Amino acid sequence: MPYVRDCEILENENVAPGHFRLRIEAPEIAQEARPAQFCMLQIQPGYYPLLRRPMSFERVYESSVSLLYKVAGDGTRLLSEARVGQEISVQGPLGNGFPLEEDFDRHILVAGGIGVAPFPALAEALVSELGRRPEVIIAARTKSAILCDDYFAELGCDTYVATDDGSLGVQGNAAQMLEELHPGPRDRVYVCGPMIMMSTTSEVAVRAGASCLVALEAQMACGDGVCLGCVVESKKELEGEKMVRVCCDGPVFDTTIIDWEAHNMAYDR
Ligand SMILES: Cc1cc2nc3c(=O)[nH]c(=O)nc-3n(C[C@H](O)[C@H](O)[C@H](O)COP(=O)(O)OP(=O)(O)OC[C@H]3O[C@@H](n4cnc5c(N)ncnc54)[C@H](O)[C@@H]3O)c2cc1C
Ligand code: FES
Structure with missing residues (x-):
């Protein structure tokens, strides 16, 4: 409530x-x-x-x-x-939050920039409630935008860092890093970051047959499901349900129901 x-x-x-x-x-x-x-x-x-x-x-x-x-x-x-x-x-x-489910071999958290914000709580819950230590990828433009890496290491998570300019970790992006971890059909990938990063990272996860959850962002007015200011296009079949509200249907969605092509990638941070 x-x-x-x-x-x-x-x-x-x-x-x-x-x-x-x-x-x-x-x-x-x-x-x-x-x-x-x-x-x-x-x-x-x-x-x-x-x-x-x-x-x-x-x-x-x-x-x-x-x-x-x-x-x-x-x-x-x-x-x-x-x-x-x-x-x-x-x-x-x-909002709904990430579900915690045991049925996966690996839990892989993929953060882009400030998209790392919800992951300390998720990593902590995976460790304390499921007894599972996630692997964590943190990608950002440059070294100073890599946040929380110390905390994930403290929790005992294998942590992989990538920067666009190579100033910390590997020079590359989140999707490339995920590809290198070889996710598989028995794994779950959790993604949060800029829309374009979530779209490309999801593609890698889905291609590998992994379950993939994304935490979306949208401009919000009410936060309560009333104003419809936060809707994004989904791939749901029923016309009446074509749009989903990020504030109350999400912010966490299975990536396969999001219509990434219809999404306005210009709205990014
Ligand atoms: C569910 C949810 C969770 C969020 N969690 C975090 C978080 O943990 N940490 C964090 O730093 N930010 C988070 N954001 C984004 C944050 O809400 C925006 O950055 C903030 O509202 C911008 O307000 P402002 O007045 O500073 O900027 P504004 O003047 O309103 O906007 C400045 C710029 O930021 C962009 N912007 C505005 N709102 C958003 C938004 N919701 N998402 C992306 N870009 C936006 C605008 O288009 C503009 O380019 C979250 C957004 C959502 C929807
Ligand atoms: S912010 Fe008003 S419906 Fe989502």
Whole structure:
């Protein structure tokens, strides 16, 4: 059940150029939050920015949650200026989250840039609830945008890093890295990142016969399934169900139901 709560900011730390970690005291949300579920933040009181901004849970603690975010525009810039001790209005947990299922030989997490944000919570849940240590691929443009690699290593996950410019790890992209790990039909791949990266990485997973789940993003207004601002094209057969809502049907979808060709790849980060 989603709550709307004024939550105290416990931490808002600059963890890398243009990237911050916000931790908020939110006991009820922490009790229910699942990996890849998200919350909607009212950045500041008043009418600007008008809409709440969606953010995934990075980690879930006993009575608090952390969010890892990249400064993309005005809302996240204002958020980065929020001080410890201030309160922020938070609506959540929202969305479906990644299902945790035992029937797979390998669990492979593939992150592109800030798309790594929901994976610490997922890796933690796979370890603590299924006793399975995932393999993790983190790809980004450059070294300073590779986040959370230390944390995955701490959890004991085999972690593979790729950068476009070769400044850290292998020079290459997420899809190429996944190809090198040779996923198979008994494996599950979880993907989060820019749309073009999710599309190409999914293609590798599907070609290999692996199960592949993607955590999508879309511009959101309500976060509650009402405004239809977040719809994306799906391959569902029934015309009435052609579009799916990222906020409440997702954000996690089996990649095979997403119509990647119809999707506007220009909307990316
Ligand atoms: C379910 C969900 C979970 C998300 N989780 C995270 C997260 O954990 N960490 C994180 O940094 N970001 C996350 N995002 C993206 C984040 O919500 C946007 O970056 C943020 O809303 C931008 O707000 P802004 O006011 O700073 O920028 P705006 O001024 O609103 O936009 C600046 C730029 O960012 C683009 N943008 C705006 N909203 C989104 C969006 N939803 N997705 C992609 N690009 C967008 C705009 O097109 C524009 O180019 C998530 C989005 C969704 C839908
Ligand atoms: S954000 Fe309003 S329906 Fe999804």
